[in-house]
Amino acid sequence: MRPSRTGADRQAGLVSVVLPTRLRDAYLAEALASAITQTYRDIEIIVSDSAASDATRDLVMSFNDERVRYRRNAPSSDSLANHVAAISEATGEYVAVLHDDDIWEPRFLEQLVGALEKRRDCVLAFCDQTIIDEKGIASGRDSDRVSRLYGRQLLDEGVYRPFWKLVARQSIPMLMGTVFRRSALPLEDMVPQAGSACDVWMSYLLCRTLEGAYYVSRRLVRYRMHPGSESARPSNCQEGNIWVWQQFMREPAMTEWRQDVRRKLARAHQMTALLLLWRGGGREALRHALAGFRLKPDLLGVSGIALLAIPTSALPVALRVRFAHRYARRSFSWRLNRLTDRSIKQPHYQGHGPK
Numbered sequence: 057m058r059p060s061r062t063g064a065d066r067q068a069g070l071v072s073v074v075l076p077t078r079l080r081d082a083y084l085a086e087a088l089a090s091a092i093t094q095t096y097r098d099i100e101i102i103v104s105d106s107a108a109s110d111a112t113r114d115l116v117m118s119f120n121d122e123r124v125r126y127r128r129n130a131p132s133s134d135s136l137a138n139h140v141a142a143i144s145e146a147t148g149e150y151v152a153v154l155h156d157d158d159i160w161e162p163r164f165l166e167q168l169v170g171a172l173e174k175r176r177d178c179v180l181a182f183c184d185q186t187i188i189d190e191k192g193i194a195s196g197r198d199s200d201r202v203s204r205l206y207g208r209q210l211l212d213e214g215v216y217r218p219f220w221k222l223v224a225r226q227s228i229p230m231l232m233g234t235v236f237r238r239s240a241l242p243l244e245d246m247v248p249q250a251g252s253a254c255d256v257w258m259s260y261l262l263c264r265t266l267e268g269a270y271y272v273s274r275r276l277v278r279y280r281m282h283p284g285s286e287s288a289r290p291s292n293c294q295e296g297n298i299w300v301w302q303q304f305m306r307e308p309a310m311t312e313w314r315q316d317v318r319r320k321l322a323r324a325h326q327m328t329a330l331l332l333l334w335r336g337g338g339r340e341a342l343r344h345a346l347a348g349f350r351l352k353p354d355l356l357g358v359s360g361i362a363l364l365a366i367p368t369s370a371l372p373v374a375l376r377v378r379f380a381h382r383y384a385r386r387s388f389s390w391r392l393n394r395l396t397d398r399s400i401k402q403p404h405y406q407g408h409g410p411k
Contacts, residue, residue: 069173071165071235072146073101076138077156081115083280084156086192091154092121096165104129104142136254136296139231140246143238152235159188159278168235171270175215178268180236180259182228183276184208190282199275208271217268223259224304224313226320228269230255233277240265251296260304294331297324322352 073091077084084103091101101124103116108128116126127145129138143151150169154160168181187198203209207225222228230236231254240262250257263269301321304310310317325348332341 069098069150069169070148071096071099071150071152071169072143072148072238073099073165074139074142074146074151074153075101075103075156076135076142076153077103077105077112078107078138079109079112080156081109081112084112085115086159087154087156088116088119088124090160090162090164092119092124093162094160094165095163096169099123099165100146100148101125102127102142102145104138106130106135106138134248134251136246136248136251139254140243143241144243146238149238150235151238151241153231155232157280157282158232159192159280161276161278164233164276165235167272167274167276168270171272172235172237175268175270177217178215178270179240179262179265180228180234181270181272182230182234183272183274185229185233185277185279186275188278188280190280192278192280194278198281202279208273211271211273213271213273215268215270218266218309219263219269220309221313222269223256223263224310224316226256228259229277229279230258232279234259236262240267249296249299251299252294253296253300256297257300257303260300260307294324294328297321298328318351322348324348325351 075084075087075091088101088103091099101121103112103124103126105112105126106129108130113126113128116124127142129141139153143153150172152165152168164183168183171181172178184203185199186194187202188194200209206229207222207227211227216222219228228234241258242261245261246254246258298321301317301324304317305314305321325344329341329343329345329348332344
């Protein structure tokens, strides 16, 4: 394993590609190939395996590229810990995270690193996405939907400084479509509480520098949606999302976008209530349902509270669980995620636009 370098030892222009993986070798082979074949050649690739799989190690080594190194992470580590451990070993000036089920276009690094080289006042550069299915087939319609959902369809190419609004709207795809300056990210602040929302938290930490974000208005990454992806799994509770949006509610710089943050915090509570109900956690589920309803009184909140409040004799446990399971699956489906935020109308940036 190559020793980490810090401070003055970091190599100017070098990009550290961080590729966390866990038992997805079929997809990993495509992801790794897309990193190796980048037109920007000055890279190192750190494949960080949280399953410590011999098959994964053999696959990585089979590429026989000196820029690639494999590391085993503790099998008990979660996704955030795997990301942090790999980033801590990065030696480059820039870092780009590529998940093991996504694919970069050949000029991804060339375009984004080029933007950062030109604009030293920016801490990150990001792009838009093409949505592909488990077989790698792209959908223009679904790609447009996701761009609208996260507000990228209204962004002009250029610098956004500060970029609090981009963070509040989750416009920055930190863990598959972004290159950032390694020195700008305080790894000590990548705390476990962020959990599965570590991407939003990471963009927040970079925004706190008050430097800029550069948007490259091209789809340079193929984001794979499949049954095993994080966004498709109803079993993934929202504790990390709840914690992150709670921090944003207390952030003075987020005041202008407090309504958006409040809506997302309410949704995280509501979904957690349904997931806990599905798993049988009645009292804790009710606590989250009430918290979500107080933040955003709506039909979902009423439905969740009703499920928990109606006597078991009137609504058997099996029926409650069945409803919670079906609703959670639908709500976590990326095809219907846009319904949760469709009421957000994002105007063009005023005072925060391209410079």
